[in-house]
Amino acid sequence: MLKYLFAKNEDIPTGTAAVFFGFSSIVWFVIGTGLGSFNAAKLAFPDFVMGNEFLAFGHLRQVHVHAVIFGWISMAFAMAMMYITPALGNTKLWSEKLGVWNCFLWNVGLSLGLTVLWAGITSGREYSDFPWFIDLYIALFIAIPLSLNVWMTVITRRTQGIYTTNWFFVGACFMLIIVFLIGNLPEFFHLTGLTEAYLTWWFAHNVLGLWITPVAAAIAYYTIPKVTGNPLYSHRIGHLHFWSVVVFYSTPAAHHLMSAPLPEWLKSFASVEGVLILVPAVAFVSNILLTMQGKWNMFVENLEIRFTITGCLLAIPLNMQGGFQQTRAINWYVHGTGWIVAHAHLALLGFSTFLEGAAVYLGLQTLMKRKLYSLTLGNVHFWLLLIGFAIYWISMTIAGLIQGAGKIYEVPYIDVVIAEHPYMIARWIGGTMVFISNVVWLYNMWMTAREGTVVPAGRMPHELAYER
Amino acid sequence: MNFREYKVGARLFSFALGSSMVITLLFPAMEMGAAVATDIALDKQLSAGRETGFNYDDPLMLGWGKPSKVLVSADPVSGQPIPATYAYVYPAGTPFPSGILHPRTLGSAGAGLSEKVGRVGEAQKKSGAVFLIKSDEQKHFYIENATATLGWAPDAVLKAALDENVAHVGAGKTQFVREGCWWCHTLLPEQTQDWQVFGAPPMLGDFNGESPTAFGSDRKAPDLLHVASRNSSKEWMMLHFFNPRLVQPHSIMPRYDYLWGEKDATGAKIDFNKWRAEYTEYSEGKRADAPEVPSFAKDSRIRDLVDFMLSLK
Numbered sequence A: 001m002l003k004y005l006f007a008k009n010e011d012i013p014t015g016t017a018a019v020f021f022g023f024s025s026i027v028w029f030v031i032g033t034g035l036g037s038f039n040a041a042k043l044a045f046p047d048f049v050m051g052n053e054f055l056a057f058g059h060l061r062q063v064h065v066h067a068v069i070f071g072w073i074s075m076a077f078a079m080a081m082m083y084i085t086p087a088l089g090n091t092k093l094w095s096e097k098l099g100v101w102n103c104f105l106w107n108v109g110l111s112l113g114l115t116v117l118w119a120g121i122t123s124g125r126e127y128s129d130f131p132w133f134i135d136l137y138i139a140l141f142i143a144i145p146l147s148l149n150v151w152m153t154v155i156t157r158r159t160q161g162i163y164t165t166n167w168f169f170v171g172a173c174f175m176l177i178i179v180f181l182i183g184n185l186p187e188f189f190h191l192t193g194l195t196e197a198y199l200t201w202w203f204a205h206n207v208l209g210l211w212i213t214p215v216a217a218a219i220a221y222y223t224i225p226k227v228t229g230n231p232l233y234s235h236r237i238g239h240l241h242f243w244s245v246v247v248f249y250s251t252p253a254a255h256h257l258m259s260a261p262l263p264e265w266l267k268s269f270a271s272v273e274g275v276l277i278l279v280p281a282v283a284f285v286s287n288i289l290l291t292m293q294g295k296w297n298m299f300v301e302n303l304e305i306r307f308t309i310t311g312c313l314l315a316i317p318l319n320m321q322g323g324f325q326q327t328r329a330i331n332w333y334v335h336g337t338g339w340i341v342a343h344a345h346l347a348l349l350g351f352s353t354f355l356e357g358a359a360v361y362l363g364l365q366t367l368m369k370r371k372l373y374s375l376t377l378g379n380v381h382f383w384l385l386l387i388g389f390a391i392y393w394i395s396m397t398i399a400g401l402i403q404g405a406g407k408i409y410e411v412p413y414i415d416v417v418i419a420e421h422p423y424m425i426a427r428w429i430g431g432t433m434v435f436i437s438n439v440v441w442l443y444n445m446w447m448t449a450r451e452g453t454v455v456p457a458g459r460m461p462h463e464l465a466y467e468r
Numbered sequence B: 001m002n003f004r005e006y007k008v009g010a011r012l013f014s015f016a017l018g019s020s021m022v023i024t025l026l027f028p029a030m031e032m033g034a035a036v037a038t039d040i041a042l043d044k045q046l047s048a049g050r051e052t053g054f055n056y057d058d059p060l061m062l063g064w065g066k067p068s069k070v071l072v073s074a075d076p077v078s079g080q081p082i083p084a085t086y087a088y089v090y091p092a093g094t095p096f097p098s099g100i101l102h103p104r105t106l107g108s109a110g111a112g113l114s115e116k117v118g119r120v121g122e123a124q125k126k127s128g129a130v131f132l133i134k135s136d137e138q139k140h141f142y143i144e145n146a147t148a149t150l151g152w153a154p155d156a157v158l159k160a161a162l163d164e165n166v167a168h169v170g171a172g173k174t175q176f177v178r179e180g181c182w183w184c185h186t187l188l189p190e191q192t193q194d195w196q197v198f199g200a201p202p203m204l205g206d207f208n209g210e211s212p213t214a215f216g217s218d219r220k221a222p223d224l225l226h227v228a229s230r231n232s233s234k235e236w237m238m239l240h241f242f243n244p245r246l247v248q249p250h251s252i253m254p255r256y257d258y259l260w261g262e263k264d265a266t267g268a269k270i271d272f273n274k275w276r277a278e279y280t281e282y283s284e285g286k287r288a289d290a291p292e293v294p295s296f297a298k299d300s301r302i303r304d305l306v307d308f309m310l311s312l313k
């Protein structure tokens, strides 16, 4: 990588930035889920590793969250953007060199940010935990260069229109910058009190709703038509999806603070808008599933399709939960329980991770022109990930329902802690399977780079047969 | 090729996102910004100081530049007994909270009274100040700068007070945020069903000037907003933080023994390995009694944290 930082733009091979981003994201995935599994072990066995401040749960929890969100998910997005945006514009990435620098500065900044959080230096605001200098770094050296590259690639495209995926990319980059700068205003300008608390959740909600969800969906709009060869079922529905994300997903932030004394009209408004999030969700899932018509055999036979469709199917329970758990009728029961942790992992480890996984598989094989090293290892990755996630989700959902019941029936707190214990152990086992699956994936991708069969020019990797 | 065909789309996009931000940011911010600070809010901001998250005055988040909350029962100038009252002592150089720097954040009535009657505008960071919470007959709460009105100097107040009457609440909140207590505990009893067990939920004006609010979103453990009303034993807190399983065998709360630092209250070095080994023997039934928990030093991080816990009434 270092040698490309100072090379001339023309001398950097096409796709370099995307390949670096792809491998970085997998490495962060391994680190992030490893930390997740460590934290889960601490919640199941509180005396597992003790006496050291830097291995304490309170110091490592936020490191896990930010490693997976900014390391795995967002870097996989960057990889997808640097590969898909030029491919859809029939052109090259606007600046490969900017891309390589972006990746380098991203890794440096993220390592720095996580170290600071690890040491306990935080803004004390969930999801925007990074202190303000890290926030500024992220805006200036991570988000803006990435967006610039995506926007300029779209502007310099050699096609007449812009395909669905690219609108989403262009729009989401813009929204990410806005959300980052506005969501962190309390830290820049010392805002306090409820305003600060509300902006914290405005940030948390919108970074998920205007960055992670739309970009993940946009990736599926590319992968499914590309690999199956079917055209997208409907561009109109794609429009509906895009506009309803902008209108409905950007407004319900207050549903995270239903039990705080925010203005009542705001809470009611948020609740209604939150149910309307079902509009983009239904539009997306139906559009993708209908695109699969006649090609359902690929759901079984093709790894990338299997990942993408699994992610889309997981979006169904995700949005059903999301739409209803935030209404007052249900929120008072599940708020603050393990149910929400299960929901967060259904969104990020279920829905979104599976879609990005497919993009990274497809992108790395295409750009390196190498066929995946081993299908068996790919299958092992898929199943361990899915089963591990399912164990996690089911166990935390049950734990959440127990906590909810304990809450309303005023059960002494410690009895709730005792009742949850088996599910904490199950969560740890499930999460550890996810971690192991990612180690397998990293090995498989590394071997693909070194020993995968070369894909001949003009062919797609999925057209070749697997060898192992 | 150009963007021309997307002009309408781009305009609609900015219109949609812009309106969304007006409704969900501007309107609520105007409404919440007008909230009038209650005595709870004044107490919280005066005890916590300028801000608790990362800041210049405390870059490592160890509780530097924080005020003390002191129980005063005699006038520090004349020595005459007075009704016991809390004074918030800001020694020279300690940064002031937002209610002092920008009184308008206290809401209309509180702002006017704090400036005119309380003379907060005269407080100087260079020389420090002592603040009190006062109210007029209509129960409008405001901040009084006792250094200006009564001539109480920060050092004099601290010198006259016994150590047990000095609470490091602000530094304790820093520990609370830094050690991630809020990943398991909340500071926000819910409006619907928490009244009986965890106490009254907070009201609109209870937060002015507080940063961060550290509500917490996951509740794996009891809400702590009123914990000291349920349990105000320093001794219990000490045992519980050293090893929660000493007092609650099924607890999943981590041990915070590392907050004791190297030395105990007598200045002797704490042998953590020996303690842990003895505790393991005890939990395996090989020992009748649990080992003695060392009492903490006056300037340890755990002292700050316990002071903060006991201030949550």
Ligand code: HEM
Residues within 6 Å of the ligand: A032, A033, A034, A035, A036, A037, A038, A039, A040, A043, A061, A064, A065, A068, A069, A072, A073, A340, A341, A344, A345, A348, A349, A353, A427, A428, A430, A431, A432, A434, A435, B183, B217, B218, B220
């Ligand atoms: C891509 C994969 C993952 C993502 C994106 C992810 C994301 C997150 C997020 C957003 C939270 C905060 C949840 C909340 O506040 O409600 C969280 C918490 C947590 N995650 Fe993950 N996670 C992933 C994988 C894992 C894995 C494999 C484990 C292993 C067991 C794990 C264990 C945990 C634990 C123990 C917590 C703390 C939950 C709590 O405080 O109750 N995560 N994760």
